[in-house]
Amino acid sequence: MFKWFKSLFLIGIASSLVACSSDDSDPNIVEVAQNDARFSVLVEAVVAADLTTTLTGTGPFTVFAPTNDAFALLLTELGMTKAQLLADKALLKAVLTYHVLPAQVMKKDVPAGKAIATVQGGVFKVDAVGSDLVITDGRNRTSKIILTDIAASNGVIHAIDKVILPANKNIVETAAAVADFSILVEAVTAANLGATLSGTGPFTVFAPTNAAFASLLGELGVTKDQLLANKPLLTQVLTYHVVAGRVLKADVPVGTAIKTVQGETFTVDSGLSITDQRARKAKITGTDVMSSNGVIHVIDKVILPKP
Numbered sequence: 342m343f344k345w346f347k348s349l350f351l352i353g354i355a356s357s358l359v360a361c362s363s364d365d366s367d368p369n370i371v372e373v374a375q376n377d378a379r380f381s382v383l384v385e386a387v388v389a390a391d392l393t394t395t396l397t398g399t400g401p402f403t404v405f406a407p408t409n410d411a412f413a414l415l416l417t418e419l420g421m422t423k424a425q426l427l428a429d430k431a432l433l434k435a436v437l438t439y440h441v442l443p444a445q446v447m448k449k450d451v452p453a454g455k456a457i458a459t460v461q462g463g464v465f466k467v468d469a470v471g472s473d474l475v476i477t478d479g480r481n482r483t484s485k486i487i488l489t490d491i492a493a494s495n496g497v498i499h500a501i502d503k504v505i506l507p508a509n510k511n512i513v514e515t516a517a518a519v520a521d522f523s524i525l526v527e528a529v530t531a532a533n534l535g536a537t538l539s540g541t542g543p544f545t546v547f548a549p550t551n552a553a554f555a556s557l558l559g560e561l562g563v564t565k566d567q568l569l570a571n572k573p574l575l576t577q578v579l580t581y582h583v584v585a586g587r588v589l590k591a592d593v594p595v596g597t598a599i600k601t602v603q604g605e606t607f608t609v610d611s612g613l614s615i616t617d618q619r620a621r622k623a624k625i626t627g628t629d630v631m632s633s634n635g636v637i638h639v640i641d642k643v644i645l646p647k648p
Contacts, residue, residue, distance in 0.1 A: 400445070403444060463479045464587070484504070
């Protein structure tokens, strides 16, 4: 009887020690950050935004954690002091939750080139650039992932060298900020499509450059004013450049008919050339320009639906 009790007692002690050892060796995400001097500003920010309880919770979470140097760069970019940033709780919370995913995603599982949804609600993408993993945020800024798979009891941390920011411009605003889309913006306005393309979406816009529109005018034998005045034609052509949903380059279906908001389809080949309904070709020359309500791909020729 005594031997049995002694064995049970020893087993109980051993189990307790294992449990304590496990608890001690598995700090949560906030504790991991607190124990790393490189993340001291991040910890201050998490406290100031009242996110400590959330990030010490069950999770699991993935945190793309900016270093102190990353925060220093952000302060310069925004023209703010650290005290001003920490005092702006709304901004701070939006920015910090944009760095958090509601699941554990290890380096090997990061979906390259895909839209990654954050706790904040916005998206970013991660691309493999040589041996680096580079984030493109909602404002088309980039940040490099410099450390990966830092384990925590409730998720994982990846360290980044620049604070990422959620999108602050919709598709129309993003296009308006690019000089080479000035005719496209004029056309969207003339067709009364500005409100639609500024809406919730998401949308994917295959956006012709000014040179693409100039080529179209020559092809149709019309002036820009004549094109902008022909609202039915303009609406038909512009909506043929819009696809429902956010379709990043990595998700563009090659060789498959892609249905547009206008109702007709076009196809994209492996060389990123579009074939429209008139068997004309346009080259996709730029991809994955992020916005709050979708994504823009740049094309060098206006595509056309059936006559």
